[in-house]
Amino acid sequence: MGYSLPTLRSVAIVVAFLVLTASRGHAADGSRQFARSDSDKRYLHHIDLYDNDNRKITSESTRPYSPENTCGRCHDYETISHGWHFNAFRNHTLRTASSNDGNGPAIDDGRPGEPWIWTDERTGTQLPLSYRDWPGVFNPADVGIDDWAMTRYFGGRIPGGQTKPDQINDPNPRWQLSGELEVDCMACHAVSGAYDFEQRRDAIESENFAWAPTAALRLGEINGTVGRIKEGSDPSDEAVQAKLPTVAYDPRKFNPDGTMFIDLVRHVENNACYQCHSQRTVSLGDSGHDADSQAAELGHSGATAGINERWIHDQDVHLRAGMKCTDCHRNGIDHHISRGFEGERHPAGESVVTLSCVGCHLGTDFYLDEDAAEASVALKNIANRPGRLGSPLPLHEGLPPIHFEKMACTTCHSGPIPTDVAGGIMTSLSHGLGSKTHRTGEELPLIRGPVFAPSADHLSAKQVSADSESSGPSSTLSTPSPRVRATRVVWPAFWGFIEEGNVRPLPPDEVYAATRKALRVRRGFVEEISLPTLQDENKSSLFNEKVYAALAAIEDELKVSDAVYVSTGNVFAKSDKENELKTTSVDNQDMVGMVQWPIAHNVRPAGWSLGATGCIECHADDGKIFASTVAAVGPAPIRPTAVTMASLQRLSDDERQVWNQMFLGRTQFKVLTMISLAALAILMLAGAGAKIFAIMVRPAMPPEAKTADQGDRS
Numbered sequence: 001m002g003y004s005l006p007t008l009r010s011v012a013i014v015v016a017f018l019v020l021t022a023s024r025g026h027a028a029d030g031s032r033q034f035a036r037s038d039s040d041k042r043y044l045h046h047i048d049l050y051d052n053d054n055r056k057i058t059s060e061s062t063r064p065y066s067p068e069n070t071c072g073r074c075h076d077y078e079t080i081s082h083g084w085h086f087n088a089f090r091n092h093t094l095r096t097a098s099s100n101d102g103n104g105p106a107i108d109d110g111r112p113g114e115p116w117i118w119t120d121e122r123t124g125t126q127l128p129l130s131y132r133d134w135p136g137v138f139n140p141a142d143v144g145i146d147d148w149a150m151t152r153y154f155g156g157r158i159p160g161g162q163t164k165p166d167q168i169n170d171p172n173p174r175w176q177l178s179g180e181l182e183v184d185c186m187a188c189h190a191v192s193g194a195y196d197f198e199q200r201r202d203a204i205e206s207e208n209f210a211w212a213p214t215a216a217l218r219l220g221e222i223n224g225t226v227g228r229i230k231e232g233s234d235p236s237d238e239a240v241q242a243k244l245p246t247v248a249y250d251p252r253k254f255n256p257d258g259t260m261f262i263d264l265v266r267h268v269e270n271n272a273c274y275q276c277h278s279q280r281t282v283s284l285g286d287s288g289h290d291a292d293s294q295a296a297e298l299g300h301s302g303a304t305a306g307i308n309e310r311w312i313h314d315q316d317v318h319l320r321a322g323m324k325c326t327d328c329h330r331n332g333i334d335h336h337i338s339r340g341f342e343g344e345r346h347p348a349g350e351s352v353v354t355l356s357c358v359g360c361h362l363g364t365d366f367y368l369d370e371d372a373a374e375a376s377v378a379l380k381n382i383a384n385r386p387g388r389l390g391s392p393l394p395l396h397e398g399l400p401p402i403h404f405e406k407m408a409c410t411t412c413h414s415g416p417i418p419t420d421v422a423g424g425i426m427t428s429l430s431h432g433l434g435s436k437t438h439r440t441g442e443e444l445p446l447i448r449g450p451v452f453a454p455s456a457d458h459l460s461a462k463q464v465s466a467d468s469e470s471s472g473p474s475s476t477l478s479t480p481s482p483r484v485r486a487t488r489v490v491w492p493a494f495w496g497f498i499e500e501g502n503v504r505p506l507p508p509d510e511v512y513a514a515t516r517k518a519l520r521v522r523r524g525f526v527e528e529i530s531l532p533t534l535q536d537e538n539k540s541s542l543f544n545e546k547v548y549a550a551l552a553a554i555e556d557e558l559k560v561s562d563a564v565y566v567s568t569g570n571v572f573a574k575s576d577k578e579n580e581l582k583t584t585s586v587d588n589q590d591m592v593g594m595v596q597w598p599i600a601h602n603v604r605p606a607g608w609s610l611g612a613t614g615c616i617e618c619h620a621d622d623g624k625i626f627a628s629t630v631a632a633v634g635p636a637p638i639r640p641t642a643v644t645m646a647s648l649q650r651l652s653d654d655e656r657q658v659w660n661q662m663f664l665g666r667t668q669f670k671v672l673t674m675i676s677l678a679a680l681a682i683l684m685l686a687g688a689g690a691k692i693f694a695i696m697v698r699p700a701m702p703p704e705a706k707t708a709d710q711g712d713r714s
Helices: 005-029 067-071 091-101 147-157 197-205 212-216 270-277 357-362 370-375 402-406 409-413 461-471 508-519 525-530 536-557 653-664 666-697 703-713
Strands: 045-047 116-120 125-129 220-223 246-249 260-262 279-283 423-427 447-455 483-490 494-499 502-505 563-567 570-574 581-584 595-598
Touching (some): 125 508, 402 483, 447 595, 494 508, 494 536, 508 536, 525 536, 536 570
Antiparallel strands (some): 045 260, 116 125, 494 563
């Protein structure tokens, strides 16, 4: 039976329409094929657990439960796994898929955030890494670090979701033993106290990736560790498989019908966020890491050097008001959480303007002039007005509008209270806050802040590179419409080699193996070379001797030429004299210089914001936003010259002095102006009064004079 061409065309159009409609519906509502409660109340989860082979788990099972096969029965796991927290290790794979077929998901790396910083105290390494295209960071693959190593090193600080091993080219054979680190829904959605993050981190460090979700919920006892299986073991060998961990489930966790109660919440509690987003401030003292120990002693109001106690700091002002992190940082089923910066574009197509500082407090039309604001459609949309969640409307009385063009909200309102010298900062992602250990504040990586430097709201490494090439080598911070904001900063420290004028990092593990004997440090590079209380010249000699020997060992064992060590913004290479180093320049200087990312929290109350007491708080010789200093720090015991925030903002000292002098006399000028206006007003009133008085008291003209006057006129 045949069909006419018009009939076939009609059928094709109908089919295409149905496919398009289905795909749009899937993208718009987050997979409606999954049943939903659509209620604001909590949905109780008495559910069956399933393992990686999709077999139901009972109290007699020995395999770990799989979040993908358990939660994914009712929730769109594939859509969720592309969310912001889960694609941190997937962006390179997604970007490759997008470029290969032209139809893959669009990759938006967003505003630069805190990189993964690979640290090794033994070799003095603090290497900023990211799969996202951000300025100043290295892609792990370019450094020789594979996905498995990244997952083992940083997996305790992400809720899972790395690329599936079978989707990676030439995967590490350890995947077949450790299993996949799946998206662990309970890492965020379990009620506070029900999820043990320490157990999860221990499991990942032991290479028990697939067992981590089971360990974190304490569903049973995990016996065995993948980490004890020798490298190079054949995963298919039955003897090796017999050594894989097993689970002894707690039968009390199971209901009589074989289900298990999982206590969870839809809106994530703050405690879950704190696991990866806490920070501590560090007061600086007289150590080898400070450029100016005398100035550093002023770092935190005379506090002794070390980690500041929590009780002297306050929570974010929003949390103190009773808000949750997720009130602003929201997401749908796609789990692409709103980050809250201006200019953010959400992949769902929804407007997230009022989830930023400006949008929430001032509305979407804040930057429009009066005529444009009146014509703006946003004025007709209640949801775009200021005051979301009851936020107060800041008056900013007397503040010239140019401040909003030059600075971000967080410049004045967020981060640790600024001091004369940028203090030390420790974060959960970089320093493992939350895990139980002894910390001094000197641990790598050495992060400083707040540093008031210009950066754009939305910027990629390619944009920075292109802008630098067009503007010259001095424009490393030049961006499309950059604004000054409070940032954290770190300087890379790593071992590498120079190739075609560019410095290339070497794999950290290979560096350790090659330099272990040459460095001859038992307690680590930092403790024995950076921190010893030696005179500067003796410390420099020790550093030169150790690094020279290590560079020679790297060139010999790793078969590279022109080996270098990077730290504090310097590139150290062997000189012609034995045990002597020289500094050299490289073409990709931006990869050895300061790496920065914005500070968003904690937000301070309005009375503690910069400039709250008036103009001269900032526009003075000691104004923190301009006059405070920061110096490059790293494992190398070098004391670089501290630079002012004004120099980072490319403000000349002469220009700043002129502004300061103008503002120092501003009060007197206002008084003089008021006195002058008052005197002028008095003179004008006196003159007007005299004129009125003269008119009122002028004598009347006699009749004879009037007649004579009329005769003269005739």
